[in-house]
Each structure stands twice: as C-alpha cells, then as structure tokens.
Amino acid sequence: MKKAILMYNPLSGSQVVPMALDSIVERFQEKDIIIQPYRIGTGLPNLLLTTLEQEHYDFAVVSGGDGTLNTAVNALMKLNLSIPVGFIPSGTCNDFARCLGLPLSLHEAIDVILEGKMTEVDVGLIDEKQYFLSTCAGGLFVDVSFNTNNEMKRNFGPLAYYLKALTEVVNIRPFSIKITTKDRVVEGEAILLIILNGKHVGGFYDVIKEADFQDGMMDIVMVKNCSHIDLASLFFKVISREALPDTHVVKMKADECTLECEKHVQFSVDGEEGKGVPKKIRFIHRGLSVFVP
Structure with a gap:
C-alpha cells in the first residue's frame, strides 16, 4: 500500500478542495493509497519540513496555485526528497499547470495522478536558497498577483490581474540593471525583467x-x-499572443545568470512576493518529477 501527502491551500481560487477533502481521500483509498492532508498557509513552516522528514511518502500531491506549488517544491527540494509530485490546480492563473497541459478540473487532475504517467521538469534556483518552477520577475506589474484582492481573483480569474496591471501602467519606474550570462552581457534601463521556465x-x-x-x-x-x-x-x-517585438524587448536563453540591479526593485517568485533582488539564478535540469496526462 502506497502513502502520499496532500499539501493544499484552503484559500486558493474557488476553495473547492477543502470542501472536497473526503471525496479526494476516497478516490485515493480506492486505489490502495493512504493520503495524509496537510494545510499550507504562507511561507515555509517548520512543521511541514518536519512532517516530510519524519514520514515516508511515495509521492506528494499539491493543490493550490503557483505560489502553493512553490512552497511545496521548496520543502521537497530543501530536504532532497526525490519523490514525484502531482498537482491539482486551484489557483487564479495556474501557469505551471497550463504549461504541463494539466486539466483544471478536480476529478480529471486526480485521474492524471492515479494513471501514474510522469515526466521531469527543470527547476530554477535563486541564490542557492529558493527554488521556483514558473517565474522570477522584477519591476513593473510584479506585485499585481499578491496585491490583487482575493475576491476579485475568485470572481474574475486571470482577468483580475489584467485589470490590476492596466492601473499599474501609469506608474512606470525605470531601473538600472546588468544581466550577465556565459556568453552575453546586457546592461541598461529597464521597467520589467522576467525569467521564465515555461x-x-x-x-x-x-x-x-x-x-x-x-x-x-x-x-x-x-x-x-x-x-x-x-x-x-x-x-x-x-494579451493577443503575438510575438514580442525586438524594439523594446531583449530576449536571452541561459542555464544561469547573474543580476546587478537597484535594491528598491520589487521581485516576485512564482507570483508571490520575493525576498529582495536576486544575485544569481541557475536552472537544475530536470530536477523534479511530476505527473502528467
């Protein structure tokens, strides 16, 4: 009999998971899998680390948005736990889930996990301390996700972010930045920096x-x-999914980079408020196993 941990954010999106906990447990138990719920809040609590360290789990299930997934993955990576992760998307944007082609319905997301097909994905690492799966961003718009009202997120979904972002356009505040990769150096005045994994x-x-x-x-x-x-x-x-023009945009690819940037610049990591300006970011090639359709 297998054992799994279900790490869920009760406040994510439509908040459907807390109301469906019993049916989720039942779905897994029907397949001889004991699943232990763990309620995730903000940050990375020591109790989660202790729970993961002391118990033996065959895999992890995470329900929430990109920020919740970030918390769970940081816990697993910091403890060097090489167990696969299943994702039940219930956030506002679910960027990582969409990149993987995961279904957004609760029932279908559980089906994906129970079917057992897996792949490996890259993981970003900031200053050898914080991991991320989707984005690390700085400058204009980055506070939109964590400063947008929860009720607006529930009522409007990603549209809430678009509306909030439009109000930010008037607050352009350029900053000096230098980006160094193994084969290129870019330096100048920017209003936004995004490092993406998908x-x-x-x-x-x-x-x-x-x-x-x-x-x-x-x-x-x-x-x-x-x-x-x-x-x-x-x-x-x-918004129209057109190619980004070269006139005002610089695009690069790298497995690692260093940043020199003004200290006042706000950064976000997987949509959550960051911990200052990153100095070095590198990617761990296929560092995490995930369940996929």
Whole structure:
C-alpha cells in the first residue's frame, strides 16, 4: 500500500478542495493509497519540513496555485526528497499547470495522478536558497498577483490581474540593471525583467512560444524603458499572443545568470512576493518529477 501527502491551500481560487477533502481521500483509498492532508498557509513552516522528514511518502500531491506549488517544491527540494509530485490546480492563473497541459478540473487532475504517467521538469534556483518552477520577475506589474484582492481573483480569474496591471501602467519606474550570462552581457534601463521556465506568466499565454521546461535553460525577457503608449501596445500584443517585438524587448536563453540591479526593485517568485533582488539564478535540469496526462 502506497502513502502520499496532500499539501493544499484552503484559500486558493474557488476553495473547492477543502470542501472536497473526503471525496479526494476516497478516490485515493480506492486505489490502495493512504493520503495524509496537510494545510499550507504562507511561507515555509517548520512543521511541514518536519512532517516530510519524519514520514515516508511515495509521492506528494499539491493543490493550490503557483505560489502553493512553490512552497511545496521548496520543502521537497530543501530536504532532497526525490519523490514525484502531482498537482491539482486551484489557483487564479495556474501557469505551471497550463504549461504541463494539466486539466483544471478536480476529478480529471486526480485521474492524471492515479494513471501514474510522469515526466521531469527543470527547476530554477535563486541564490542557492529558493527554488521556483514558473517565474522570477522584477519591476513593473510584479506585485499585481499578491496585491490583487482575493475576491476579485475568485470572481474574475486571470482577468483580475489584467485589470490590476492596466492601473499599474501609469506608474512606470525605470531601473538600472546588468544581466550577465556565459556568453552575453546586457546592461541598461529597464521597467520589467522576467525569467521564465515555461511559456506562460501571470495568466498571459505563450509569452515565450518556444520555451521548454525540460531543456535546462531559462528564458530571460527584459522590457526596456519606453513610453506609456509603447508599453500599452506591448501589453496588448502579449494579451493577443503575438510575438514580442525586438524594439523594446531583449530576449536571452541561459542555464544561469547573474543580476546587478537597484535594491528598491520589487521581485516576485512564482507570483508571490520575493525576498529582495536576486544575485544569481541557475536552472537544475530536470530536477523534479511530476505527473502528467
């Protein structure tokens, strides 16, 4: 008989998982899998680390948004627990789930886990301390996800982020940045920096159409300082899934990079508030096993 831990965020999205806990447990028990629920809040509590360290689990199930998945993956990676992860998406954007092609319905997401098909994905690592799966971003718009009202997220989904982002356009605050990779150095005034592991970010689809979460490489997107009109044009190109223009955007690929940036710049990691400006980011090639359709 297998044993798994279910790490869930009771406040994510439509909050369906807390109401469906018994049926979730039943689905797994029907397959001779004992599943232990663990309620995730903000941050990385010591109790979660202790629980994962003391118990033996064959795999982990995470329910929530990208931030909840980030908390769970950080716990597993910090403890060097090489167990596969299943994801039941219940957040606002679910960028990572969409990159993997995971279903957004509770029943179908559990089906994927129970079918047992797995693949390996890259994992980002910031300053040898914090892991991420989707994005690390700094500058304009990055506070949208964690400053948007929860009720708006539930009522409007990703549209809540778009509406909030439009109000931020008037607050352009350029910053100086230097990005160094193994074969390129870019330096200048920017308004936004995004480091991606997949195609989607903040509910925006196909920001980098050719992104691959299994190639060991990060996609780096720097939006240069530009006028409000140019920024609005760029914003609507992203919404329309058009290719990012080279005029105001610098794009790079690398397995690691270093950043030199003004200290006041706000960063987010997988949609949650970051811990200052990252200095070094590297990718761990296929560092995590996940269940996929």
